[in-house]
Amino acid sequence: MINNTPLSHIKELAEYIALKYNEKLTPVDKIAEDEGLKLFYDGYESGTFDGMTVYLNRKFYVHLNVDSGNKKDSTRGRFTLAHELGHYFIDAHRVGLQKGILVPHSSYTNKKQFDAIEREADYFASCLLMPESRFQSDVFRKKFSFDLIQYLSKQYNVSITACAFRFAEIGNHPIMIVYAENGFVKWKLESDDFPYKWLINDKKVPINTVMGEYFAKVNQGSVNKSEKVWAMDWFNYVKDSDINTSFNEHCIPYKNKALSIIWES
Incomplete structure (x- = not known):
């Protein structure tokens, strides 16, 4: 059983990591490299999975499925890697992987907990890629329109959907x-x-x-x-x-x- 992590803790953790790297685009690949994570951008067939974090022989390996659009530096690939970094950095997730409690796919018996864990990793990814202080600075005194969402999505190299989600949470309109x-x-x-x-x-x-x-x-x-x-x-x-x-x-x-x-x- 993996305990839920408060969203406030996830936000604080993700944004601390993002702001430690003084770059407009959070360098997710470099973060993984600095943590010693082994990254694999490979084809695993579309419709199987986007990303998967595996703990084996005391090391973490992250697999990104390019067949599902998760190419390096693409909006989808960056969000998927940020999501997988969530599984690594969030203490409960990392310990769950190390103990074999957290598995890559849900079953009927653990689907509710699996979905909650995936939502936590998604939230971590959103905060990591679009830190609140930077995001709010970019929308300060700007009138809202769809053009603003497009502008922000390009600034942070995220999808329109991910950007709109973040704006709904911390935007100015x-x-x-x-x-x-x-x-x-x-x-x-x-x-x-x-x-x-x-x-x-x-x-x-x-x-x-x-x-x-x-x-x-x-x-x-x-x-x-x-x-x-x-x-x-x-x-x-x-x-x-x-x-x-x-x-x-x-x-x-x-x-x-x-x-x-x-x-x-």
């Missing part, structure tokens, strides 16, 4: 992120101060939204650019006095999937 497949919402995440918490249809993407029109194959020319939407079209529990409140939505589609970032005008 409340946003909501919605991800859907085949017209159904798989998950959403919003800033603590975002004015709405519930979607109008819960799981089905509302039709009168940019994302909804994409899945309905209507007005697809508006996709991948910011468009005005109304609070009542996306959210539940909108007061009568707020029915004319407008938001901006930027939808990024990919085949049967789409991600929307929503913010108040």
